Amino acid sequence: MRSPTPASAGLSNRSAVGQVGRVAVGTVAGIVLVPVLLVALAAAPIEPAGTVAGWIGRRLTWIDGVPRTVLPHGGRRFGLLAVFALLGVLTACIVALIVLGMVVSTQMTIAAITGGPVILFEADPGRVTWSTLAIFAVPGLVLLFLAVSGIAGIAWLERQTWKAFTRPGVEELAQEVNRLHTTLDDVVAAVDTERRRIERDIHDGVQQRVVALSILLARAERASDPQDRVQLHRRSREEAQQILDDLRDVAWRTYPAMLARDGLAAALEALRDRTSIPVRLDVEHDRIPDHAVETAAYFVASEAVTNVVKHANSQRIDIRSRLEGDRLIVTVSDDGVGGANPEGPGLSGIASRVAARGGRLLIDSPVGGPTKIEAEIPCG
Missing domain, CATH: 3.30.565.10 (Histidine kinase-like ATPase, C-terminal domain)
Structure with missing residues (x-):
């Protein structure tokens, strides 16, 4: 097995990083849709839900490249919007915690460097040192890991939610099965009709001409006058050509x-x-x-x-x-x-x-x- 070259490995790594970035950006972008989702749920009689569901599908398609053109129907559509609104609120909370953590860590780092106060904690100048920063670093990194894992989990939940709500229900599957049965019966009937038509074309057209050709050839064999024999042979050739034309027509109509x-x-x-x-x-x-x-x-x-x-x-x-x-x-x-x-x-x-x-x-x-x-x- 050939090992990947450094160039291909670099491209693969960049592709993986890009995909992770898409997941993060696309999931966080779901926060923007939360007010729209709530409006769509509240304005059910006007039914903007289909348009908003289409936006969600396009956002998920941008994240992983999987086309999502089939939208949920009826109550499933509003269930989808409700779940995505909840996930959007949860994402907003996680992003808010991440931003708050970054603000706190930044102020503590500046205070440790300059010896100044931490306004957020109302800490006096000199209270935050490098040892204080080291004590808070471990739980801060754990919380950051949990927050990033939460973003990834929400991205996974969004895809699974879309699959669950766009999957056809029992009634839809039953209707599709009935439609397929009806279509199959119609196709079988159409094939039988086509076969009968082909049989009729051959029987009424080609077969009758073959019979006429055999009669002409028999007459030509019995003819004693050379001129009559030549005339019958000419007519036989014309009849054979007509039979070939009829066969081509039947074949053309068949396929x-x-x-x-x-x-x-x-x-x-x-x-x-x-x-x-x-x-x-x-x-x-x-x-x-x-x-x-x-x-x-x-x-x-x-x-x-x-x-x-x-x-x-x-x-x-x-x-x-x-x-x-x-x-x-x-x-x-x-x-x-x-x-x-x-x-x-x-x-x-x-x-x-x-x-x-x-x-x-x-x-x-x-x-x-x-x-x-x-x-x-x-x-x-």
């Missing part, structure tokens, strides 16, 4: 290889080029690292475009994909007749796909149009 290879923007461009209705595409982001998010977004756009082509009698389709914070938003709108059914197999399937990623699907399709379908999908 486009371009999506995995080149990303969402390229797949949406290919979708635009394959659509018979004019499509205006606006992608306002680079490739997204989360492949599952890109997949969900693509199938939202693909299924929405398919519905427009089949049912909307539209003249134009607009597709927009953008990032807002940590969410990818895909919007598909058209100028068709409207009346899209959210319970239909297509839209319900993509709604389940989006819900499985923790997102939501919004459908606005009044009778007479226009139609707007918007999916919000969390990234990461």
Whole structure:
């Protein structure tokens, strides 16, 4: 094992000192929030508690670098503020004792050097000597150690308090389990629907063309006229090419290889080029690292475009994909007749796909149009 170099050891030591400094400064800074916490607790109907809880989360994040974006809800939020207010008051008391100790030690040291009085103790000049200072040094250092340990303990309590109050309760966990069960059932149903659609496409499209191709080849084998045989072979080649095109369409609708290879923007461009209705595409982001998010977004756009082509009698389709914070938003709108059914197999399937990623699907399709379908999908 390689031993650390002096340079790396120095950097590590500086990093450790810096972290200790952050803990101390960040914990003591909690004193400033005490009046705000008390106001937030007293003004519960106005509900400034969410904003103040966010400040606490950002302060703790500054201390240890751990993001804290999930805030407690309801009574948990006010419990968090109450505990942090108590910890802030306790921190203020410890800081006050440290300051008082520093004032006392400074006056005693000056008195020992100059032989002057100690105003805080009303000690006469010459009463405080170096021996007196030595007697008080040991208990002073013990008290300083206890005070610093108290600051460190409060810093630890703050982090544990945040974890305790932001941890989901039993009811929230039960709701999440129910949501996951529902989403799982919807996803399974959507997968079964997709399988039936693929089977139908193959049966009604590819299979029928294969049967037609076999008939043409059989006729070509039986044809006695060379010209008829050439004509049948030509038609067979055309039919074989059409079968290949149909198979590519089925594969593309099942999962486009371009999506995995080149990303969402390229797949949406290919979708635009394959659509018979004019499509205006606006992608306002680079490739997204989360492949599952890109997949969900693509199938939202693909299924929405398919519905427009089949049912909307539209003249134009607009597709927009953008990032807002940590969410990818895909919007598909058209100028068709409207009346899209959210319970239909297509839209319900993509709604389940989006819900499985923790997102939501919004459908606005009044009778007479226009139609707007918007999916919000969390990234990461």
